[in-house]
Amino acid sequence: MAIKIEKKITGYNVITEEDRLKAEQVAAEQQAHAQKIAEIVQLGEPLSRPEMLVGNTYKIKTPVTEHALYITINDVIMNEGTPQEHRRPFEIFINSKNMEHFQWIVALTRVMSATFRKGGDITFLVEELKSVFEPSGGYFKKGGKYIPSLVAEIGEVLEQHLYQIGMLKKTEPDVHQQKLINEKRNEYLEKQAQAGAAGNAENSEGFPPGAQLCNKCSTKAAIVMDGCLTCLNCGDSKCG
Numbered sequence: 001m002a003i004k005i006e007k008k009i010t011g012y013n014v015i016t017e018e019d020r021l022k023a024e025q026v027a028a029e030q031q032a033h034a035q036k037i038a039e040i041v042q043l044g045e046p047l048s049r050p051e052m053l054v055g056n057t058y059k060i061k062t063p064v065t066e067h068a069l070y071i072t073i074n075d076v077i078m079n080e081g082t083p084q085e086h087r088r089p090f091e092i093f094i095n096s097k098n099m100e101h102f103q104w105i106v107a108l109t110r111v112m113s114a115t116f117r118k119g120g121d122i123t124f125l126v127e128e129l130k131s132v133f134e135p136s137g138g139y140f141k142k143g144g145k146y147i148p149s150l151v152a153e154i155g156e157v158l159e160q161h162l163y164q165i166g167m168l169k170k171t172e173p174d175v176h177q178q179k180l181i182n183e184k185r186n187e188y189l190e191k192q193a194q195a196g197a198a199g200n201a202e203n204s205e206g207f208p209p210g211a212q213l214c215n216k217c218s219t220k221a222a223i224v225m226d227g228c229l230t231c232l233n234c235g236d237s238k239c240g
């Protein structure tokens with residue numbers, strides 16, 4: 001292709017062998033730099049599986065499955081023998097007599113296991129799973145806790161496991177808060193008794209009958225007292 005020179009030529013250089021080598025060197029350095037960046041973006045080397053892993057198996061019974069589900073989460077011990085030693089999930093298996101849900105459960109556990117092995121933060125999986133809602137409306141667990149789906153229940157188990165190995169920190173009401181909750185509960189039950197409310201003072205979950213679903217902890221434990229909705233499980237209150 002011909003290039004038309006429209007400006008005055010004020011000087012010129014001939015590309016020497018030295019210039020060419022220099023340009024190559026710069027290009028190589030740039031490529032190395034780009035590769036380095038790519039390495040940093042990578043979350044971590046996928047872990048290879050050790051011969052033996054430690055883990056926990058959780059049994060869950062749900063109204064949406066005929067048989068109990070056994071959820072096994074195995075952990076790998078990182079930086080063993082150092083002050084930074086910690087456990088992180090490596091794989092998850094779910095077993096049940098009931099084969100009805102088998103296919104999607106296998107797919108889910110494989111994707112979860114792959115995510116575990118990728119390294120980096122995995123705690124986001126808990127919220128992702130727990131926010132899955134079943135069109136049928138979910139169900140209540142013993143203890144009055146609302147579970148929106150079987151997927152969410154698997155998320156609950158993962159959360160429980162992450163609490164246990166210390167990857168998530170529990171935010172339970174402290175002693176002071178628990179005392180306040182107990183006071184509120186007793187006050188409410190007294191008022192109910194005075195009003196001559198029939199039947200048991202508490203439902204099978206240990207919360208007053210007619211308790212509403214708490215938006216914070218999803219438990220049927222919120223009562224209206226003095227015009228305020230207060231949860232007797234987690235202590236959440238609209239009026240502080």
Ligand SMILES: [Zn+2]
Binds near residue numbers: 215216217218235236
């Ligand atoms: Zn609550």
